[in-house]
Amino acid sequence: MILEVAILNVKPGLAEDFELAFGQAQKIITAMPGYLNHQLQRCIEDSDRYLLMVNWESLEAHTQGFRQSESYQGWRRLLHHFYDPFPVVEHYQALTLPDL
Secondary structure: OEEEEEEEEEOOOOHHHHHHHHHHHHHHHHOOOOEEEEEEEEOOOOOOEEEEEEEEOOHHHHHHHHOOOHHHHHHHHHHHHHEOOOOOEEEEEOOOOOOO
16 A cells, blocks of 8 residues: 655635535545545644645556546646645555564
């Protein structure tokens, strides 16, 4: 499983509009092959900042399956104009640590 993480800085005054648009956009991502689940959390200290976390079956499910799909264009149209600056997206993989 791969965790996609993005800090989303929404332009001031657009948080409510962003949340409404995200409500529509999440229907796109949840229908994608390899999607497992997601969370969108709003920052307490900065109400224009959000944390998006999406679990995917594999890195390719996100980078190729979703980002190279026609559905991604709908995601872009709904959300990308809200961001300033444009978010950096990172991917994480859980570690198996030895017992001490």
